Amino acid sequence: MTTKDNSDKPAIVLVHGAFADGSGWQHVIPLLEQDGYTVIAVQNPLTSFGDDVATTKRVIDAQKGSVVAVGHSYGGAVITAAAAGNAHVKALVYVAAFAPDAREKIGELLDKYGPSAFSAALAPPDAAGFLYIDRAKFHDVVAKDVSLAEARVMAATQKPIAGAGLGRPFPRGISWPRKIRPSNRSFSDSWPNEWAPIRPRSSRVTCPLSRIRKKSPN
Known part of the structure; x- marks a missing residue:
């Protein structure tokens, strides 16, 4: 497989959602690398929202040049906070992701417009307060x-998230950057999921994320 030169392209930082890890981007990474992008998939601990933001920020700060941060589901809230105030982040991409405003609680957004099947699928927290999805x-x-076979493997290897982090208000002064930098959203509104066109609205950044598959929020 040949790849294109990436000298003038932003690094792509991919941030997974809850109950998952960076390997969830396994089908996306080769496509971006083939188009000449440097791609890094963050491995967040999911031990707290603050820990996940700090981990993602550390990865973003380690890149040379401009960055496009991509968050799936819970990862959308993480990239919003991690990219705040960083001039090197040229665009944010939300893939079926949370984009909370200041003081909104991530967990409450799940049922903001009525009971969600996802909330009903959560198993009771374990002894340490971590949440899993009912397998x-x-x-x-x-x-x-x-x-179904692949889903069973995903269910068996799911990475739990600390439930306390979902109930904390989003920090003041940090919210979805409508007026700060280009951002794009991809919504998952039907099954099976389809390929979604996602491109940062900026003449300075071109990113072929049109081949990212939409996923349901987690």
Whole structure:
């Protein structure tokens, strides 16, 4: 496989959602690299929102030159906070992701417009307060666009998230950057998921994210 020169292109920082890790971008990374982009998938600990923001910020700060940050689901809230005040981040991309305003609670957004199937699929927190998705409901709620066999593997290897972080208000002074930098949103509104056109609205940044698949929020 040949790749294009990436000397004048931004680094792409991919941020996974809850109950997942960086390997969830395994089908996206080769496509971006083939087009000449440097791609880094963050491995967030999911131990707290603050820990995830700090980890993502560290990865963003380590890149040379401009950055496009891409967040899936819970990862959308993470990139919003991690990119705040960083002039090197030229665009944010939200893939079926949370984009909370200041003082909004991430967990409350799940049911803001009525009860969600996702909330009903959460198992009771474990002894340390970490949340999992009921394995019997994982395929239908999170991964309906993959085979049942693959969904079972995803359910067995899901990475739990600290429930306390979902109930904390989004920090003051940080919110979805409508007027700060280019941002694009991709919504998952039907099954099976489809390929979604996503491109940062900036003449300074071109990023072929039109081949990122939409995923349901997690």
